[in-house]
Amino acid sequence: MALENSVFPSLPESLSLPVEEKGEGDDVEVAADATGVFNLSEELGQIVTTETPSTPPLLAKVNRSFQAKLAERNAQANEPRKKVVQEKERGRFGWARARRKRQRYVEKNGRCNVSHGNMRETYRYLTDIFTTLVDLNWRSSLFVFVMAYAVTWLFFGAIWYLIAYLRGDLDHLGDETWTPCVHNVNSFISAFLFSIETETTIGYGHRVITDKCPVGTMLLLLQAILGSMVNAFMVGCMFVKISQPNKRAETLVFSKHAVISLRDDKLCLMFRVGDLRSSHIVGANMRAKLIKSKQTQEGEFIPLDQTDISVGFETGDDRLFLVSPLVISHEIDSNSPFWDMSQSQLQKEDFEIVVILEGMVEATGMTCQARSSYLADEVMWGHRFSPMMLLAEGFFDIDYGAFHHTFEVTTPSCSARDISLAAARLDAHLYWSISSKLDEEPTLTNEASRQPDSVSANSKAGEPTFIVGEMTDIQEQTGQGELNGSVATVQSESEA
Known part of the structure; x- marks a missing residue:
């Protein structure tokens, strides 16, 4: 007897034992000497052939052992090749190709992997210049912060130098009888320094404006007002950027993996969330979304469709008291998108679960949001x-x-739907098969035996009749008691 190496590449040596030859219609059995008996007639089927050598049993045992070793050696040689084929998919022309990894919609650190392009209404960024500056990265923010002050200082310094040049103050530097607009402004550098002293209200006392220059007085007022506005704007931007609540989200952590297991006899999708800080998130709220492309019944393709995943919104379990790490659970019921998903189907699916934790920072009172995905x-x-x-x-x-x-x-x-159906069938089987205490009383049995005519009359009329404690053929055919019609018993109202 020989086994096909292509179907069973690695058979243990315990199967290479003497084979007893039987008739054509009999099953073929393989016996083991000290380890037990293996019956391969039902499992292998047509793979077992009937070519039995006519050598003595001891010689057959040696030959089968050699064949098994050769088959195992060939299986080990072909094993890496099979693994490579299983890991790759077939292309359009049958060539093997690696499976493309799904592009994340939300990164593990919470950053949304979305790039906006071909935006023509870019002027909207200028209408909300404060938010635009806050959303810039730190390099750009520092550059804008430095340039805002440098440009204003240079701008007003150039104006002060222009006033001194037009009034002729630069031509009367040594003349004590001449009253300049600003004392000791004799070059552009000195005018630039006076602009810095005016806007920052330093006032060293060496350069000072005189009362003989009304233009300089108006410029001094204008620079003081604009300088205060620039200070308030830039300091406000830097303060908001430093105290942004998304930095608080760096200490909110999510588990690397999500798990699916039973909880209270119900299949649940679970993940863990925790807070590394001692200060708490006030009013923490958890949400979850399923990101998966789908096609509607009308043929419309919706890329990255978002489906809500309930994590306790109906019961209030989505509102967290995040003092210690918590395991967030999603019960896979009939309203869940994972209702029909089994373990084998999960390995073939292509989706992304985005989890969002929102709350208010206790220290600053600002709303914080932390995100992750699976x-x-x-x-x-x-x-x-x-x-x-x-x-x-x-x-x-x-x-x-x-x-x-x-x-x-x-x-x-199996899927949650199959578990629910199995539980329902088990409940129905117990309901119809377990006899009640009333059925065990002899009075009920005698009463049922006394009324054969009524039972036969109901059966002739086409109505299904069920006797308590027994199961008829109709019940067995309909899945152990799952019927849509009414159930009638032979108990009288007085006995019930």
């Missing part, structure tokens, strides 16, 4: 998060070393 290959089926809270002396100790750690648990690989 791809399909980052959702672990049959896992559960490890506990990380310990009871110390007088307080609770949180071990953040186990924040991302998970362990495997027993979880069915």
